[in-house]
Amino acid sequence: MKQPEDARMRLLHAGMEVFAEVGFHAATTREISRRAEVNLAAIHYYFADKAGLYRAVFALPFAEKSNVFAHVDIESVTLEQALSSFYQWMLPPVATAEEVMLQKFMQLHAREEADPSGILGDALSEHIKPNHEKLKQLLCRELGKIESDLAVEQLAFAIMGMGSAFVHGRRVVEVLSPELIHGKNAGELRLQRLVGYAKTLIDAERGQHE
Amino acid sequence: MKQPEDARMRLLHAGMEVFAEVGFHAATTREISRRAEVNLAAIHYYFADKAGLYRAVFALPFAEKSNVFAHVDIESVTLEQALSSFYQWMLPPVATAEEVMLQKFMQLHAREEADPSGILGDALSEHIKPNHEKLKQLLCRELGKIESDLAVEQLAFAIMGMGSAFVHGRRVVEVLSPELIHGKNAGELRLQRLVGYAKTLIDAERGQHE
DNA sequence: CACATTAAGTCAAACGACCGATTAAGTCAA
DNA sequence: TTGACTTAATCGGTCGTTTGACTTAATGTG
Numbered sequence: 001m002k003q004p005e006d007a008r009m010r011l012l013h014a015g016m017e018v019f020a021e022v023g024f025h026a027a028t029t030r031e032i033s034r035r036a037e038v039n040l041a042a043i044h045y046y047f048a049d050k051a052g053l054y055r056a057v058f059a060l061p062f063a064e065k066s067n068v069f070a071h072v073d074i075e076s077v078t079l080e081q082a083l084s085s086f087y088q089w090m091l092p093p094v095a096t097a098e099e100v101m102l103q104k105f106m107q108l109h110a111r112e113e114a115d116p117s118g119i120l121g122d123a124l125s126e127h128i129k130p131n132h133e134k135l136k137q138l139l140c141r142e143l144g145k146i147e148s149d150l151a152v153e154q155l156a157f158a159i160m161g162m163g164s165a166f167v168h169g170r171r172v173v174e175v176l177s178p179e180l181i182h183g184k185n186a187g188e189l190r191l192q193r194l195v196g197y198a199k200t201l202i203d204a205e206r207g208q209h210e
Numbered sequence: 211m212k213q214p215e216d217a218r219m220r221l222l223h224a225g226m227e228v229f230a231e232v233g234f235h236a237a238t239t240r241e242i243s244r245r246a247e248v249n250l251a252a253i254h255y256y257f258a259d260k261a262g263l264y265r266a267v268f269a270l271p272f273a274e275k276s277n278v279f280a281h282v283d284i285e286s287v288t289l290e291q292a293l294s295s296f297y298q299w300m301l302p303p304v305a306t307a308e309e310v311m312l313q314k315f316m317q318l319h320a321r322e323e324a325d326p327s328g329i330l331g332d333a334l335s336e337h338i339k340p341n342h343e344k345l346k347q348l349l350c351r352e353l354g355k356i357e358s359d360l361a362v363e364q365l366a367f368a369i370m371g372m373g374s375a376f377v378h379g380r381r382v383v384e385v386l387s388p389e390l391i392h393g394k395n396a397g398e399l400r401l402q403r404l405v406g407y408a409k410t411l412i413d414a415e416r417g418q419h420e
Numbered sequence: 421c422a423c424a425t426t427a428a429g430t431c432a433a434a435c436g437a438c439c440g441a442t443t444a445a446g447t448c449a450a
Numbered sequence: 451t452t453g454a455c456t457t458a459a460t461c462g463g464t465c466g467t468t469t470g471a472c473t474t475a476a477t478g479t480g
Binding site: 026122125128150160161171189201 | 324326366372374376382407
């Protein structure tokens with residue numbers, strides 16, 4: 001008999017892949033159990049139901065581990081360092097097998113953000129909210145504001161939006177400008193440019209309020 | 211008996227709504243025919259099958275009508291005017307009933323871009339491509355370049371990404387910063403800021419190459 | 421003009437396939 | 451012996467699609 005945890009972990013990994021690829025509703029328990037090479041009923045044995053598997057996938061400790069921006073102390077880093085961490089959180093690099101799983105995890109999050117399954121409630125906006133609040137905090141520091149206003153709010157989304165072009169719009173980028181994804185040092189160059197753009201927007205906003 | 215075209219048009223409109231809300235695969239022919247108040251078999255009578263209805267929805271003449279950026283002559287407008295048209299194309303205003311249908315249409319496109327159904331092939335990247343090429347053309351004009359390079363490519367996606375924060379990320383914006391969507395003159399202010407951000411990025415890029 | 425025929429449109433019912441979930445039975449290490 | 455794990459089979463529900471029957475409008479004919 002195989003390791004008992006083996007089947008459970010294989011279901012979680014297969015679940016992550018299938019849910020990330022097609023979303024909760026289009027994912028089938030048969031496809032997940034096929035990929036995991038585990039009997040269909042095992043999903044119900046370990047997770048009660050399909051929704052339970054979905055929640056368990058989200059509870060995997062990827063978010064914690066990859067959230068480099070969460071671990072940054074806003075008061076003691078440069079703007080560039082903070083922005084770099086922010087975009088590394090949004091767009092983790094992909095090289096090792098674990099990083100591939102991390103990317104699936106982020107893809108799953110992006111999908112749930114853009115098109116909520118209804119299984120998690122608003123828990124996922126809560127996933128973004130801490131880093132979004134922290135980004136606004138950073139912008140307030142840079143702009144000399146006590147608290148955020150609508151300009152800070154929209155600037156925060158503009159900064160996030162530039163990164164999400166490679167999350168939600170990744171397929172379009174791959175079709176229209178594949179070099180941005182697959183070129184030499186593409187990840188590094190992409191990150192540098194994103195950080196540069198964000199700094200430029202922040203500098204311009206600062207200029208308008210001086 | 212009702213107007214024969216009535217049932218067909220009602221199926222197209224109901225199809226647009228349901229496909230925009232949940233995507234091709236999660237949409238059911240029963241839900242669509244329910245909303246259209248038409249018999250289920252009528253979908254097959256008019257469109258052959260579910261995929262045929264989906265294609266017919268995409269063939270509705272909304273894209274043509276709303277593509278203000280496509281009608282702009284790059285050689286004879288200011289940068290601000292061009293950018294304004296670009297973001298008006300990405301984020302059409304929503305006031306009349308027709309504009310509500312247009313927004314559903316854009317939402318449907320955004321969904322198909324981010325998560326292709328497989329029904330349309332690459333036809334949808336083709337929908338974006340002309341405006342994306344035109345945006346690059348505009349950037350080349352502004353930056354004094356004969357043709358686009360990777361910097362122009364990524365700048366184009368950054369500009370698109372800031373807008374798509376209100377398309378793919380709209381739910382997140384509504385949760386975290388509802389004033390950006392629902393505040394007084396929110397659409398106008400949003401558009402102005404997006405155009406301002408885009409100009410700032412372009413000016414900065416021009417500065418780096420002078 | 422009346423009637424027959426045809427075409428277009430609509431409907432309820434049913435089909436085979438697939439879904440998530442359940443169950444009884446079997447295996448095996450502790 | 452027992453609890454954990456695994457399995458094949460099965461269930462009721464829903465899916466997209468098909469079909470034969472019915473209704474109504476349009477057309478043809480004497």
